[in-house]
Amino acid sequence: MPRLDMTVQDLKERALFVRRDIVALLARSQSGHSGGPLSSADFGTVLFFHEMNVNPRRLDDPSRDMWHFSIGHVTPVIYALMGERGYFPLVDLLQFRQFKGHLQGHPSKHDTPGIEVSSGSLGQGLSVACGMALGSRMDGIERRIYCVMGDGEQQEGQIWEAAMFAAHYKLDNLCAVIDYNRKQIDGDVQDVMGIAPLADKWRGFNWNVIEADGHDVAALLKSFEDARGARGKPSVILARTVMGKGVSFMEDDYKWHGVPPNREQAEQALREMGTSLEEWTARLESHTKPEVAPGAGRRS
Amino acid sequence: MPRLDMTVQDLKERALFVRRDIVALLARSQSGHSGGPLSSADFGTVLFFHEMNVNPRRLDDPSRDMWHFSIGHVTPVIYALMGERGYFPLVDLLQFRQFKGHLQGHPSKHDTPGIEVSSGSLGQGLSVACGMALGSRMDGIERRIYCVMGDGEQQEGQIWEAAMFAAHYKLDNLCAVIDYNRKQIDGDVQDVMGIAPLADKWRGFNWNVIEADGHDVAALLKSFEDARGARGKPSVILARTVMGKGVSFMEDDYKWHGVPPNREQAEQALREMGTSLEEWTARLESHTKPEVAPGAGRRS
Amino acid sequence: MTGATPAAPQAETLAPTLAKPEMKRTREGFGHGLVDLGQKRADVVVLVGDLSGSTNVTFFAEKFPERFIQVGVAEQNMMCVAAGLAATGKIPFLATYGAFASCRSADQMRVTVAYTDLPVKIGGAHGGISVGPDGATHQAMEEIAIVRSIPNMKMIVPCDYWETRKATVAAADDPHPNYIRFGREPVPVVTGPDSPFTIGKANQLREGSDLAIIACGVMVYEALVAAQELESRGISARVLNMHTLKPLDAEAIARAARECGAIVTAEEHQIHGGLGGAVAEAVVQSHPVPMEFVAVHDRFGRSGKQDELMAAFGIKAPDVVRAAERALARKRAR
Amino acid sequence: MTGATPAAPQAETLAPTLAKPEMKRTREGFGHGLVDLGQKRADVVVLVGDLSGSTNVTFFAEKFPERFIQVGVAEQNMMCVAAGLAATGKIPFLATYGAFASCRSADQMRVTVAYTDLPVKIGGAHGGISVGPDGATHQAMEEIAIVRSIPNMKMIVPCDYWETRKATVAAADDPHPNYIRFGREPVPVVTGPDSPFTIGKANQLREGSDLAIIACGVMVYEALVAAQELESRGISARVLNMHTLKPLDAEAIARAARECGAIVTAEEHQIHGGLGGAVAEAVVQSHPVPMEFVAVHDRFGRSGKQDELMAAFGIKAPDVVRAAERALARKRAR
Ligand SMILES: Cc1ncc(C[n+]2csc(CCOP(=O)(O)OP(=O)(O)O)c2C)c(N)n1
Ligand SMILES: Cc1ncc(C[n+]2csc(CCOP(=O)(O)OP(=O)(O)O)c2C)c(N)n1
Ligand SMILES: [Mg+2]
């Protein structure tokens, strides 16, 4: 299937939509994570609207690229991206974390078609991606595998088991992205359990390491391009981001890791992002068919 | 309590005794590991007969250094070292892995006084040592903690969790030794699951990395000295060793990881080491009191 | 052995409180229990895996920062660091979500902690379906089965704030490893600061002779509500608070089987190997009687509100009442 | 549901073989079962954690090197790599010692494999005390309790070489995750290449009416020997091979309880949450009768020879006979 054909400007606008979706769905659910989803919105948009070859109309498309979020707690951005990309109608976002509805607190394959493997326990995703990459290569499928990790998550030893495995098997069809927002639940990553020098660690595990501003769409496009070019090595993009990016009072504050904005905060956040809770909720409610949501960029 | 006072020559001879003990006890048990214990004999001897402040007569001596083998499968060398050092009579070595007797297949605190914490499941020991190092520091005890790991064991992610922890808490009272014999159960480490560049990995995790010939007693003495000198960082000694060291037909052959020599092989091995199965078994049997076994070096 | 314990509230006294119970978080009981310990014992240290707030160990961290150890997101390491600390004479409490405490570090709990028999205390938060919106991955419902299977381990599932606080203090005095399971949301308070708590001794909260309802955790409250409803139907139900799953109070269970002739177990846990399984093991070895299980039927949880989920998964008081009717019918049919 | 299955050997035919049974390793059954699968299914791949020889996956590796994946000493990673492979359409079998398969990667089994319900097949080697000289850390005796507690998982404990081989093949045809437990040392062969095997259906190996002995794994042989001894004492013991612990054949258990009135379970596993626990859960919910458990009594194993250990830990045929006498006495006393 043809890639979407979007300009950097289109992608920036779509990323803004994704951020608005995140705030609006959290305002409704009043439960869930704000910080990581907002820091992941830009590279997430680049992945879903440019880099990845996905086919929401045919989930089992054998030529599809596969993606997996090892940080299952960032479901607000995962679902916003899926909704905008046409996996399901945007209106579904308003059922996030509710008993009725198909959008669980953490990604669930059997509740949300399009999720390849469920997650929510940290540190396991890169291993899953390794299996996808190796299995695809065994079958001679020209697919790429994308795995999103967190920076606090780097403290899980299983990630280093997977890092060793991917390099040992030269999985160059594998590209990992780390949401390097320098925060985790209990505070600054460097205070909780320092992971620096992170690039040296990944190099020591024989990966192709790419560092980029995780909010600079052009830089991200280039980073994914570089990753594609790497031969004989898996690539990891250290995306330097800001937790809560896009909402002034959330930015760089770890306290926003796991809480939603209340109604007033959501109003302010959406105002900062050029819309209102009412207007944006109305947009979500009006979107009842699964398709690339109206807005920036041409349809696929 | 005073350290033993041994020359390099004394230590070399004692290491030879330890190797003879390993072969003799395995010849009797006909079950257990040969390869790793023999590659660990030299640094093990330097630890037990020079570097460590241990007191087999008073196991709860609050001033003692603490040691922990994360590779629980090398019990033959652990028990040989403990026997030679006087934790229990050497004759006990002949009960290795038997239902009666106190020398279990893997280290068991409640069966073998002197073992601080039981082990046998790989990858857990460095974390245990971190707890010992932190706990000792909290109590202001001037103790050092020694942890022995394997190279194949480096594949366990928990080791990297512990590596991060030790550096984060600046545990410079912690010294790890890796038996870098380049072999594991299924073959060469580099073929099974490559761990190179190992020194870079540990440096990337902010450790003081010391590389040494694991069979050169003088070099090992110096390495432990350097480790003591390191401030604000834990140290790891990458001891380059040869699996099965000291027994011609076992050297550098991964097939000897987990099997004992049969009677004939033990005979030959001990002949190569300047004694006989009968003579050395007789020495073990004659040694029925717990004390630093007669032989090289002055008593404590 | 404790039968009807004097201080334990009786049905009459409970009635009003059952209607409008005081709601309190069991995790706060854990947090306050740690503070109680911090004051009375210098050897208690607390470890956490980047979950200070939701496990309430912040209470301890604020008062005793020098005895608080942040481990980050590394449960395997945390379990073994705790073991190492115990080897130097500390009484380490570690805290994370029960799903990870019981599963992510199970091998470390088995080999390093339990086999060495070190006094490591494991605080498993977010136990049960009542965790709510986080969903299945965060709703721990296998801990009882896992921990019970490991030698040297003890397993405690307190029923409310006060009992969790007492269990936390009692855990430190036990020279062996143990696991305390508690939850996220506020739950009814059914015991008081002075009600008795001894590891391994069940508390009878209500006298009864037609059948016995044996419960643990938040289900103790549901059991008391059910018992009251049953009373209105002329059925006398004994209620046992089986706060310790291991070692199990087999004597109290055998007595209940003998004197009541039918048993219903109620737990916020998978149906296999939990409280129901533990009681069944004791019953068939002493006095076999019909049993019905109120538990999660071997399904993963999902997102939703506490009550909505407990109802959907069939573990509210009405489910206990229905189970009691089934058990009684079977008892009569024998 | 299978009652007395025609092809199942009867007591008479077993007698001679019981005296001098053919001894074969169950792990070889796993290895050969993988080779059978390699030949008939292209989608089967095998992963191992640096234990190719002792899990016998070398048999598969030699024939199908391109479908064999060495993961090294990294069980957590292995479990999830297998999940990723399954997500691309493979049927992955992974092999390591049961102690590590069940404990070291429990969280990965629960969340990534079981919650996603991927067809990952877990081969747990070195199950039970019979492992011998390696000692406690390597003697897996908690797997049944752990795996049973996790939704979507199946748990299979074959009794001998042939059954392990069949279970391995059957595991691949089951579109869900499952766990197969097997041992290290040679054990008696009690089934044949043609005896029936269906996941979830117990096989009755011997007719009997005074009591039923329900066993799994190597204990099936001990149960048959015990039944023969009991026969000489005029006691008619039914023997059920409960090779599948989950899903449990509750019907066969209820029938045994109803028709025999007393049950003895025999397993090479901890006494809490294993076969005995599973059967007890089924018995109290259907037809409560006296039960006695032959199992490891909540103790860690130790080094020794297979027979010496089984005797010392009380799980040989004579222990089954004694348990049967106790169960019968209780049955008569009712
Ligand atoms: C194995 C495991 N341990 C703990 C948690 C609880 N938890 C969820 S998110 C999180 C912090 C992760 O930090 P990071 O990766 O930086 O994500 P961010 O806070 O930036 O969104 C923790 C500890 C979990 N989900 N899984
Ligand atoms: C968690 C765990 N997985 C697997 C094993 C089985 N095992 C014992 S030793 C070993 C190989 C270790 O290799 P290495 O550290 O190099 O030790 P060496 O072979 O050199 O003695 C393995 C896989 C174990 N004991 N623990
Ligand atoms: Mg972060």
Ligand SMILES: [Mg+2]
């Ligand atoms: Mg090695």
